[in-house]
Structures are given as structure tokens and as C-alpha cells.
Amino acid sequence: MQTESWHSPVGLTHDAGWELDVLRSLPSSVAETWKLLIAEWLPQWLGIDSVPQMVGAPLRRDGRVHGRVIGCHVGRRVRLRWTPDTLDHETIFQVTLQEDLESPEGGTVIAIHQERLLGPAERQGLLDRWTQVLDALVGAHERELAGGGADLPG
Secondary structure (H helix, E strand, O other): OOOOOOOOOOOEOOOOOEEEEEEEEEOOOHHHHHHHHHHHHHHHHHOOOOOOOOOOOEEEEOOEEEEEEEEEEOOOEEEEEEOOOOOOOOEEEEEEEEEOOOOOOOOEEEEEEEEEEOOHHHHHHHHHHHHHHHHHHHHHHHHHHOOOOOOOOO
16 A cells, blocks of 8 residues: 655645744843733834733734734733734734753844745745845844944835
8 A cells, every 4th residue: 555645845735734943042031032922023014002911812913813822822922813904814923932952142032933825925925035034133233232222124
């Protein structure tokens, strides 16, 4: 009996459509990174008023719901159902923080994961966006450590 194997293109899953992952390391503690992520970065990146840390809570902008919190491990991970302004459908968006064990000074690995994307072009556009966002975030942290001001990306 011969079994068939299915080899999917990079980013295509069997059950969640297309997905992407972007990881970067920041020279700050997980606790400090979480505070900034929840209070500043995610609202700015996602175009929402705030990110509640309670499962089921809505994500709002100007009184309209743009998604919901579907998972939250406070200080480590937040998982959202979210419809980006550039899409006409809901995606799953997750940010995870963990200690950077590779860095001698310590730090945090920030990982963005997004799934339920509809095709390779949509995946590539969002992959480019999150890559730019995290690269700019790392650059802002480097400038801050070097004594310059931090101008965090949107």
C-alpha cells in the first residue's frame, strides 16, 4: 500500500490557511517588553484603542469592534481574532514573548504569528509589514541604548 504525502508551500498549513512568523530579539526584559507591547505597540500596530488582557474582551476603535481577545497568558502571550484594515476577513494574530537565552545580556524574543490568510500574496504583504515593524522596533531600541531618542514604528 502506497501512502501519499502532501508537501505544502512555505506558509501553507493543512487547517489554518496561510500563516507567517516573524521573530526578533530586543535588549529589554520580558516584563518591560510586555508593558510596552500592551500599552503602546499593539494598539498602534493594529489600529485599535487598547488591548484588554481578558479572554473574550473586544478590540475597539472609535466605538466599533475590530476583533476579540481569544487567548492571553499575561506577561507572555496574547492571541486575537482581528480584521486588518487592509483585509476583508478575520485573521488570528498572536504575539509571544520569551526570554532570549542566546543573549549574554539577557533580553526578550518577540514573535509575531498570523494565520488564516487567504493566499501567498496576502501572506507576503503581511510578512513584509511585520518584518518592517519589528526591524524598526529593534532599531529604535538600539538608538535608545546608544543615547538617541526612541521613535517606535507604527
